[in-house]
């Protein structure tokens with residue numbers, strides 16, 4: 001058996017009286033797309049926020065490459081190779097797309113100087129961020145405007161593009177196509193496939209069963225904080241089984 005790049009063991013998360021995760025376990029492997037499914041409030045976003053360092057599990061373990069790891073902050077998770085696109089996006093409104101891309105990991109020069117004494121490579125960051133966003137074929141009105149002035153779809157595309165640049169092990173996408181038009185959704189799905197082909201484990205949260213059938217190698221279903229099912233290789237013919245697990249029908 002291959003060691004999973006990411007493993008969650010018996011995860012519990014409580015927010016005061018709310019028991020949002022009740023002993024969830026899952027594994028994600030390199031080069032696979034794992035769909036994380038469930039109705040509104042099932043615990044999907046909570047689970048991925050525990051993996052990406054936003055919340056700390058009340059109980060349970062997270063393992064990367066077989067080693068228990070405490071990811072106490074989002075930047076610790078990113079340094080460990082876990083890149084996340086949040087449902088609520090988490091872009092900085094007052095910054096431009098390029099500043100959002102490189103926030104907390106700015107490029108600087110010259111390299112022979114200690115970090116604190118270098119100059120910011122502003123033009124290089126602008127150029128590189130622009131070229132990635134351009135590959136996504138997203139129309140941005142102006143590249144130097146703060147993202148607060150951009151549409152929901154444009155913001156979502158910027159967040160996904162940023163993840164593709166920095167992905168190293170695990171990429172988590174929480175409803176990445178929710179705000180997107182057809183053409184932009186297609187681009188994002190292509191990016192998901194690309195991230196998988198580059199050897200990442202991709203965890204895809206979506207309510208779109210077409211996307212699950214098209215891309216997922218495996219699906220895990222949460223309901224009311226419990227893992228209620230898992231299906232390998234979801235297809236059009238067993239899609240109904242997944243839907244039943246999601247809504248809780250027998």
Ligand SMILES: Nc1ncnc2c1ncn2[C@@H]1O[C@H](COP(=O)(O)OP(=O)(O)OP(=O)(O)O)[C@@H](O)[C@H]1O
Pocket residue numbers: 015018020038039040041042043044045046047087
């Ligand atoms: N920070 C928080 N404080 C208190 N309760 C929370 C918090 N975050 C989530 N919850 C609760 O945990 C439960 C799971 O929420 P979560 O956001 O994980 O659902 P979800 O599966 O992502 O749903 P959706 O499909 O609507 O995004 C909900 O009952 C929610 O109200």
Ligand SMILES: [Mg+2]
Pocket residue numbers: 044045046087174
């Ligand atoms: Mg959610």
